[in-house]
Amino acid sequence: MTRPRTLYEKIWDAHVVEQRPDGTCLIFIDRHLVHEVTSPQAFAGLRASGRTVRRPDLTLAVPDHNVPTTPRRDAAGKRLPIADAESAAQLAALEKNAPEYGIRYIDAVAPEQGIVHVVGPEQGFSLPGATIVCGDSHTACHGGIGALAFGIGTSEVEHVLATQTLLLQPSKTMEVRVEGEVGPGVSAKDIILHITGVIGAAGGTGHIIEYTGSAIRALSIEGRLTVSNMAIEGGARAGLIAPDEVTFEYLQGRPYAPKGADWDAAVEYWTSLATDPGATYDKSVVIDAADIAPSVTWGTSPEDVVPITGIVPDPASFADPSKQAAAAKSLAYMGLEPGTRMQDVPVENIFIGSCTNSRIEDLRAAAAVIRGRHKADNVRWAIVVPGSGLVKAQAEAEGLDRIFIDAGLEWREPGCSACLAMNPDKVPAGERCASTSNRNFVGRQGPGARTHLVSPAMAAAAAVTGKLTDVRELMDS
Amino acid sequence: MTPLDKVEGRAIPFGLKNVDTDVIIPAHWLKTTTREGMGKGAFESLRTDPDNLFDSAEFKGAPILIAGDNFGCGSSREHAAWALGDLGIRVVIAPSYSDIFSGNAVKNGILPVVLPQTAIDRLMEVATTDPVFVDLEHQTVTTQFQDRFTFEIDPFRKMCLLEGLDEISLTEKSDAAIGAYERQLDTDRPWMRPAA
Numbered sequence: 001m002t003r004p005r006t007l008y009e010k011i012w013d014a015h016v017v018e019q020r021p022d023g024t025c026l027i028f029i030d031r032h033l034v035h036e037v038t039s040p041q042a043f044a045g046l047r048a049s050g051r052t053v054r055r056p057d058l059t060l061a062v063p064d065h066n067v068p069t070t071p072r073r074d075a076a077g078k079r080l081p082i083a084d085a086e087s088a089a090q091l092a093a094l095e096k097n098a099p100e101y102g103i104r105y106i107d108a109v110a111p112e113q114g115i116v117h118v119v120g121p122e123q124g125f126s127l128p129g130a131t132i133v134c135g136d137s138h139t140a141c142h143g144g145i146g147a148l149a150f151g152i153g154t155s156e157v158e159h160v161l162a163t164q165t166l167l168l169q170p171s172k173t174m175e176v177r178v179e180g181e182v183g184p185g186v187s188a189k190d191i192i193l194h195i196t197g198v199i200g201a202a203g204g205t206g207h208i209i210e211y212t213g214s215a216i217r218a219l220s221i222e223g224r225l226t227v228s229n230m231a232i233e234g235g236a237r238a239g240l241i242a243p244d245e246v247t248f249e250y251l252q253g254r255p256y257a258p259k260g261a262d263w264d265a266a267v268e269y270w271t272s273l274a275t276d277p278g279a280t281y282d283k284s285v286v287i288d289a290a291d292i293a294p295s296v297t298w299g300t301s302p303e304d305v306v307p308i309t310g311i312v313p314d315p316a317s318f319a320d321p322s323k324q325a326a327a328a329k330s331l332a333y334m335g336l337e338p339g340t341r342m343q344d345v346p347v348e349n350i351f352i353g354s355c356t357n358s359r360i361e362d363l364r365a366a367a368a369v370i371r372g373r374h375k376a377d378n379v380r381w382a383i384v385v386p387g388s389g390l391v392k393a394q395a396e397a398e399g400l401d402r403i404f405i406d407a408g409l410e411w412r413e414p415g416c417s418a419c420l421a422m423n424p425d426k427v428p429a430g431e432r433c434a435s436t437s438n439r440n441f442v443g444r445q446g447p448g449a450r451t452h453l454v455s456p457a458m459a460a461a462a463a464v465t466g467k468l469t470d471v472r473e474l475m476d477s
Numbered sequence: 478m479t480p481l482d483k484v485e486g487r488a489i490p491f492g493l494k495n496v497d498t499d500v501i502i503p504a505h506w507l508k509t510t511t512r513e514g515m516g517k518g519a520f521e522s523l524r525t526d527p528d529n530l531f532d533s534a535e536f537k538g539a540p541i542l543i544a545g546d547n548f549g550c551g552s553s554r555e556h557a558a559w560a561l562g563d564l565g566i567r568v569v570i571a572p573s574y575s576d577i578f579s580g581n582a583v584k585n586g587i588l589p590v591v592l593p594q595t596a597i598d599r600l601m602e603v604a605t606t607d608p609v610f611v612d613l614e615h616q617t618v619t620t621q622f623q624d625r626f627t628f629e630i631d632p633f634r635k636m637c638l639l640e641g642l643d644e645i646s647l648t649e650k651s652d653a654a655i656g657a658y659e660r661q662l663d664t665d666r667p668w669m670r671p672a673a
């Protein structure tokens with residue numbers, strides 16, 4: 001009998017092209033997602049060395065990082081130019097490179113355009129058991145459907161384009177098991193924020209995290225993508241959730257997913273990938289779902305998490321002196337005093353979007369809180385940015401756009417937007433944002449911007465009250 | 478990639494510690510579409526000073542940079558290596574580097590030499606007036622005086638730099654194995670090819 005293996009080991013073993021004496025492996029890449037910001041130099045490198053793209057059929061390009069979220073066509077349907085010259089040049093480069101190398105390309109005005117990590121699963125391009133890479137660290141997201149997915153640098157983008165492989169060292173494995181049922185108002189985002197708070201921002205360094213347990217199994221695919229998306233915030237290069245019936249139901253019938261007899265063979269294979277009984281992880285953490293509250297970050301590291309009912313911690317309360325110093329620095333940047341109730345912190349900006357939380361369920365959760373209410377007067381800027389054109393169309397078919405607009409929120413075109421503030425969507429210096437994105441780093445949402453990471457329902461609650469708010473207080477009971 | 482063996486010439490006595498990639502190349506250069514021309518943005522904030530080393534008659538185009546501890550920390554942007562390369566730098570000499578930076582440097586044909594602070598201090602002194610000689614084959618840094626410092630380097634990185642092999646050229650040597658894998662994949666999991 002073969003040794004029991006984890007989900008990660010099974011996917012890894014199935015992709016080894018060659019093993020080098022030092023343990024480094026040449027790993028085959030099943031899917032490569034390409035966007036406008038980290039690819040131009042890779043294509044330039046190919047061109048300079050006279051190489052081609054080995055497997056254009058396994059590559060999908062879509063612009064998302066710096067496309068504006070304001071309308072992309074005028075009233076007559078004519079495509080509008082992008083004001084920022086550098087962004088326009090990056091977009092133009094992708095628009096030229098994709099067809100030149102025979103790569104599938106979803107252009108900025110296509111109905112399917114969106115954030116790469118939303119588009120991949122939505123199109124059935126991302127599949128369980130596949131190795132997926134993209135020049136963006138939140139590629140970890142695709143682990144939500146059981147793919148081994150991680151971010152790569154520009155030289156690696158070029159390497160994958162040219163050879164469809166990467167040279168990699170195997171990672172260690174870590175299990176994060178969440179058992180039990182979460183309470184009302186607690187979403188997938190709260191689960192992953194809580195996990196990040198427990199394991200720390202470096203807790204998964206050198207590891208691939210597999211999320212297991214009944215609370216994870218109970219999540220929809222949208223929720224699983226949210227959890228795996230932030231594996232990187234816990235220090236892991238990738239996250240994984242074993243594919244199951246929920247996964248298969250989500251993928252069946254999607255444009256690039258297998259069809260007919262192929263589908264049945266695929267499901268049989270995907271089912272065999274689950275971690276074997278008796279397989280061991282290098283590290284394990286068990287979390288009780290009942291301990292998870294609607295959560296919020298107070299600092300500038302994603303590990304700086306407290307329940308919304310909590311207070312801003314005193315830096316002196318941390319045992320580690322370097323954490324004490326980091327916390328003091330964070331609080332100075334965030335303009336917060338220790339002991340302040342999180343629920344007393346006012347916010348002037350709301351961002352509902354990003355590859356963490358911009359899928360249809362996220363928008364439904366936000367709309368359920370906003371419905372029949374209006375944004376508070378002190379909320380200056382509140383935008384809802386759907387993850388893709390298809391999510392946008394679905395939301396509009398359900399009337400969610402009206403709910404947001406009637407409440408005084410802006411309804412935008414799909415893209416990364418204020419998640420990284422590379423396009424004009426930025427939070428002004430010194431102002432706060434309740435954001436459904438994944439990083440609260442210094443300056444991430446704009447120079448001097450102060451980010452509080454929350455779930456979509458919590459962002460909606462903050463929009464209504466003008467301060468960080470326990471969404472459970474706004475829920476119909 | 479241009480092979481690198483012996484690099485001789487002026488060394489910029491820069492010497493700063495904890496130089497992060499934002500200092501090496503500011504974020505607004507991330508919106509570019511080529512690797513070339515990024516030398517203009519290298520150390521942009523320091524070069525607003527008309528007396529900066531990088532633009533001085535003596536050190537402009539110098540192939541060696543001497544720096545302090547933890548060179549290249551911060552963001553993982555590969556643009557930092559591109560900027561140094563475009564500035565004409567082939568060798569950086571420092572007591573330590575961020576892991577990502579030294580990986581990116583080698584991928585782009587730049588040798589990150591690690592030497593102790595005492596050696597750095599001496600080289601900084603020599604560099605102000607005289608050239609520095611770096612020999613990758615023999616893993617030494619010498620001067621025209623009696624100085625001779627040896628350094629360690631991972632054999633794989635050394636080979637890549639000496640032969641001017643980028644990782645892609647190396648992987649291309651496994652072309653047959655990749656082809657065999659692809660054929661096997663088409664047999665074992667034919668449904669892995671995108672359906673549409």
Ligand code: SF4
Nearest residue numbers: 138354355416419420
């Ligand atoms: S939404 Fe944010 S995290 Fe996601 S791909 Fe875009 S920039 Fe990266």
